[in-house]
Amino acid sequence: MTYLHAFSSIIALSVNVLAQVYYCRFISNKHLLKSLFFGFFCGVLGFSIVEIYYMLQSQLPILQNISSVVINMASYSALGYCYFHFVNLGETARRIRMISELKTANSGLSAQQILERYNAREIIEKRLGRLLKSNQVIYRNGRYYIGKPFMLVASKIIVFLKLFILGKKSEFEE
Amino acid sequence: MVTYSALEADSPSLVMIMTIAHSGSEGLSQKSFEEKINNDTLIVPRLKDALSEKLAYLNGNKYILTPKGRIIARMFITYRRIIKREEKGG
Numbered sequence: 001m002t003y004l005h006a007f008s009s010i011i012a013l014s015v016n017v018l019a020q021v022y023y024c025r026f027i028s029n030k031h032l033l034k035s036l037f038f039g040f041f042c043g044v045l046g047f048s049i050v051e052i053y054y055m056l057q058s059q060l061p062i063l064q065n066i067s068s069v070v071i072n073m074a075s076y077s078a079l080g081y082c083y084f085h086f087v088n089l090g091e092t093a094r095r096i097r098m099i100s101e102l103k104t105a106n107s108g109l110s111a112q113q114i115l116e117r118y119n120a121r122e123i124i125e126k127r128l129g130r131l132l133k134s135n136q137v138i139y140r141n142g143r144y145y146i147g148k149p150f151m152l153v154a155s156k157i158i159v160f161l162k163l164f165i166l167g168k169k170s171e172f173e174e
Numbered sequence: 175m176v177t178y179s180a181l182e183a184d185s186p187s188l189v190m191i192m193t194i195a196h197s198g199s200e201g202l203s204q205k206s207f208e209e210k211i212n213n214d215t216l217i218v219p220r221l222k223d224a225l226s227e228k229l230a231y232l233n234g235n236k237y238i239l240t241p242k243g244r245i246i247a248r249m250f251i252t253y254r255r256i257i258k259r260e261e262k263g264g
Contacts, residue, residue: 024257090250090263094220097264099229099239103247108236111221118264120216124207127187137194143201144194155191162181171184
């Protein structure tokens with residue numbers, strides 16, 4: 001019983017992963033973000049079942065039970081966050097795409113061959129597509145403009161943090 | 175390391191948004207995009223990282239995966255196959 005409680009965040013993560021994979025395989029593999037939310041929510045349900053069951057069986061004072069639930073929930077959220085980034089890496093990371101291209105070419109690839117398979121044009125097209133779809137960028141008379149301000153504000157915050165923590169606005173600055 | 179902190183490497187979306195923002199009310203053309211954001215800024219630095227992080231090594235002019243790079247690539251390829259994401263990421 002104690003073991004079940006101790007591993008509740010791991011159990012919840014397992015439910016999360018299984019539910020997210022189920023969503024992609026059997027409901028829709030087009031909406032990755034939705035599948036991640038679905039998985040996380042299912043994990044919370046699994047977590048709640050384990051924790052409620054433990055509380056009903058436990059002889060401990062209620063405050064002690066609540067504090068352990070909070071800690072386990074924080075652990076589950078952190079694990080869920082890591083899983084989100086694992087999925088996100090496979091979806092958007094340039095290096096993962098490059099090594100995936102190298103993996104499919106058994107004898108290796110030259111820089112030129114890599115660029116033929118994956119290049120700035122593709123990166124721009126994909127991201128611009130997403131930004132246009134979400135109206136963060138608008139296209140008018142052959143030119144691009146900032147639309148909704150969310151991404152711009154987020155970008156400015158990141159640039160500010162780069163400057164504050166790393167002392168430069170971009171990786172290309174000396 | 176396989177991952178970066180969000181601050182370390184410039185995210186392409188962030189660079190694109192800031193580039194458009196800097197163009198102000200005139201907006202930015204497709205051509206300007208390609209002049210300002212290109213393989214030298216998006217691909218080449220990550221290729222160098224792949225070498226420095228020992229995900230790949232150079233054999234002549236060819237990039238070859240190290241065992242570490244092979245394991246990581248296989249992990250992501252397998253995962254994407256499981257969730258039926260046929261379209262390549264990146």
